[in-house]
Amino acid sequence: MNNKPWAALVERGGKCGFVDKVKNMMDSGASAVIVGDYQKGPLITMYSDREDTSDIIIPSVFITQTHYRELRYLGMELEQGFLIKITSDEEDLPVLDAIVFLIVSPLLVFPFLFFLWWMQLRQMRLADLAPPEVVNNLPIKVFFKSKLKDNDPVECVICLDEYEDEDELRVLPCRHEYHAACIDNWLTTRKKF
Template sequence: MLQASDTSDITIPSVFLAKNEYRALLYLSKIVDTPMMILLQLDDFITWPLLDILMIIFVSPSIIMIFIYISWQLRQRRRKQQEVAPIDVVSRLLMKQFLTEKVKENEAEECAICLEDYINGEELRVLPCKHDFHTVCVDAWLTTQKKFCPICKRDITFIIEKTTHLLQQNSQQAPLLIEP
């Protein structure tokens, strides 16, 4: 016989159930009419909270990092577009032919970008700061690298936009002639 003080070897497991689960188990026990044994497995209990924790720890920061990377790429692309000259601005720059007989004493006879000598009759692009370059060289420089003159670092888009704006103002402010 067991004594009241000797209860060390008795274990009574306890389980908390939702009302719907309790009713389902009660219904099944009435149908089967045999004692039912419920096996408690820790795998089911641990799996879902573990997945939730893993999702919070790994997936959420990954999504945030992807968002940050995409926004950084967009910002870089926008900044790159602001650093280069638009193609229409570059195409409006003046062009001239290089003639060896008309070369002045201080005028450059080689392209500062590719360092090749100008050939007689070759088309050169003249920037607003009066520096000459091969058309191919300076067009590639202005549309892919920077919108500044490679020699003096003057912004070519600012000068062209300013002169275009001044020309528009002058045409709007031209005096009207009244005939008598």
């Protein structure tokens, strides 16, 4: 082989186990080892009979029979060889993906929840308002100082102005009286009686 890094393509089987195949290819100068299955079937985990495999410092991978045959065919067809890109699993960080998901999801959900809360609050406020038709049907009393009784109020508790003769007072079902202009605005924009 030339001085360029190369990957060994070997077939599973024979007397050598996975670790022995990779170690032998590493000793032969391979920069990586691709072990292909000799039979159809699912991927299996490469294993070792020995406990310590720290002497193997090159990447190795196990591939299906179909992929093995495709690579072997390409290797025989292309005299100059072909480029194999080896990427580290460290680039694929599922923990980072989970963290991003856990941060981005609430950021997308919170505005929606805030909108729902705001709409519900708005609906509650609207439900708490008296319709103008109902307010307009409440009785009106014309105020005269000469007709005052002992406990009758003499000022509007909304605007704090004293009642003047011929002021129109709105009488609520609870018998409280206010300037019609003051209480009508209150009942239709803030709170019903």
